[in-house]
Amino acid sequence: EVQLVESGGGLVQPGGSLRLSCAASGFAFSSYAMSWVRQAPGKGLEWVSGISYSGSDTYYADSVKGRFTISRDNSKNTLYLQMNSLRAEDTAVYYCAKQPNQVREFDYWGQGTLVTVSS
């Protein structure tokens, strides 16, 4: 059974940093692309960043480019999102999602972790 479990969310001040993790199990993690998708309170879905199966290719939404860094450790079956220079508008539930490749569907989603940016 595919499982994706996010962690690392919490309350952080504007300008601060946070690192999210997504622990994967139940599939060959190193063979699949992964993405982070967020959802602000009461709002719709917004793709944040994606990474190829090997980690050699990364993609970012313009809203986070230069501030967020996606990475993966295939030996630990874990996906990461390093978030720096956080803003109030980054407040959201962050989901990790599995993909067959970067331009294909998000076929499995984690339960999400809440990031709140506030003073």
Added chain:
Amino acid sequence: QSVLTQPPSASGTPGQRVTISCSGSSSNIGTNYVYWYQQLPGTAPKLLISRNNQRPSGVPDRFSGSKSGTSASLAISGLRSEDEADYYCAAWDDSLSGWVFGGGTKLTVL
């Protein structure tokens, strides 16, 4: 403002057929697959329709998808109370080199 345009709401009575539209452009829907996701209240999104019109295993055949040009549609027939959820369309955008979503459609079963 979302890159893909969906109506904010839709409704129907049990047993009815409802459709939800999704409008994009040549750089996303016009050249790439459209995907649909269902998000039940308080839960993570779930893949509902893959590659324009393919149902993943376990998705009832009451759900169907179609695409024409730069627009796509999700149809739900035999509407049931458990279909009450938010529905999102999504596509890869070649110009942005990233994913774009519709703003979501809240479906109410009256």
